[in-house]
Amino acid sequence: MPTPSPARRTFRSSVAALGAAGLMALAPAPAAYGEENTPDLAVGGIAPVSGLRPGDGIDVTATVANKGTVTAEKVWVAYSVTRGLDFAQMPSNCQVQHVRPYDEMPERWTAVCAFEQAVEPGAVYTTDRPLRVTALDRALNDELRLRVESADPGADENGSDPVAGAAPPVKLVATDAGGVGSARIVDVPVTTVNTADYQVTGAALRGSVGDTVTMTVKFTNAGPAWVWPREGDEAVRVVITPPPGTSVVKRGTFCRADDGAYVCGMRSLYEGSGETYTFRLRIDKRVPDAKGSIALSTEARPFDPDKANDQADITLDVSGGGSSGSAGGSNGSGDSGGSVGGSTNASDGGSSSTVTGGTVTSGTTSGGNLAESGSPVLPAAGVAAAAVAMGATMLLVQRRRRAQLPN
Incomplete structure (x- = not known):
């Protein structure tokens, strides 16, 4: 049955209150008028x-x-x-x-x-x-x-x-x-009597130490049924654990940090609907066979008998070795905090990778800025040339000052 929205109900209540006040000012309402x-x-x-x-x-x-x-x-x-x-x-x-x-x-x-x-x-x-x-x-x-x-x-x-x-x-x-x-x-x-298949999709990441990569993982209700949680039903959640050796620069929407992992919700459980969670990860060091995961929470879902797709891997292939020197371990600063726009370039001229929907795309970068500090990275030859130019300038200034001193 149609039900007015809260704003509409508030408006009607306000009008009713004003109308009642006006009637009271004119004359008392009939005592017999009521339910x-x-x-x-x-x-x-x-x-x-x-x-x-x-x-x-x-x-x-x-x-x-x-x-x-x-x-x-x-x-x-x-x-x-x-x-x-x-x-x-x-x-x-x-x-x-x-x-x-x-x-x-x-x-x-x-x-x-x-x-x-x-x-x-x-x-x-x-x-x-x-x-x-x-x-x-x-x-x-x-x-x-x-x-x-x-x-x-x-x-x-x-x-x-x-x-x-x-x-x-x-x-x-x-x-x-x-x-x-x-x-x-x-x-x-x-x-x-029906079923709804909740499933998750992982990702395969690739990059070098110092790179910032995009991780995109997904939750989907593949149907055929839609799910409307009834009162008392536990809400389904998606738990995302980034691969070791990475730190989160920007976390996905509807996600909160929880003891090294991220617990995420979703907007809809309609059949065919889903939620995409996009994270930005900095590769701090190379960890052999680094692997994270995306998984559904463990509350009972009798309508979802297929448990084989309730968990998926998030793999990370790091070229090179060593460490980026970053403190690491960041849990991100929210949906906008810690954001790095576009592809981030590595200081050693390595490759920068972006993952969308579990597929890897990569490109080679060189030069540019550091991912976290924003400090410029200059070639060694350029640094030396700058030092020579600065020394020559200082020597010229000193000679001019001596020429201007009184005898």
Whole structure:
């Protein structure tokens, strides 16, 4: 059911408060005006669903009760499903919207059905035929929400333009059914038997001591299911350990340092989505067979039976030997701190490598600046020439000063 965003709710609350203050200034509000003059509606009619398979469907029959003392002259029943579910044929008295995610609510489809029928106090009504909901290929942990209103809730401002259904209209009919409950909104979990393959991709790095290289590693939900963590579920994390002999100049987005490794999150667990983590590493020294890793955290994921791709290597091939003289061991200074723009050149004219998506690209560099200090590196011949020129200049200045001294 459409829910206003926090900003919209705040605005409406502020307007309501100002309006109330104005009424109080003019005259006291009638004592009889209150909730007792509003229909007290409740909705129900469906229990939690489990064991579905992609392509299966469920029939949703909404039940509406008026537990108050005032007749609802007209009612609206809203059906909302998360993105693993979809509606089949839609009645012509229902308006359908696709609503993008907001306020920690996932992407969903909402159908608001208007009933031009009065719902009397104490009466219970049910829809004369069910609304069909199907499980898509991406279904796993989804939710169906039912909501009833005595006023038109309107379209969700975060959704697409509402579209009316084409099937014959649905109606409410009186029933003796019980168990409606007392809630105006009911959330029902819908679970489908499905899998989602979480996987990580490593990298192969190459460079010389003193080089700064780019390390790009990835997390992917290869599907077929999307994953919407339910309350109490542990969040999946990606743990990245850079190869030994390197220090982090710039860490990846959504990553924090943790005891020599980096723990990273992700923005989406939709099927086919992923996260790319780009680090800048300085090669401080050559460590034989240097190898780091990217791995998924160890919380239980029963929907992900393939564990073979939960870990991948980050290899480092260092040409030459020795040490760059850097203190090393840095954990980076954030997403922007410690950044080195472009390819960094080595002081010994070695090769500088960049890795993107686990593939190595390399190029040869010479001269340039030191990766960390920014100090210029001059050839030995150039240093000697500069020293000779400076000595000659100093000698000329001394001779001029002697010529200007009084006898």
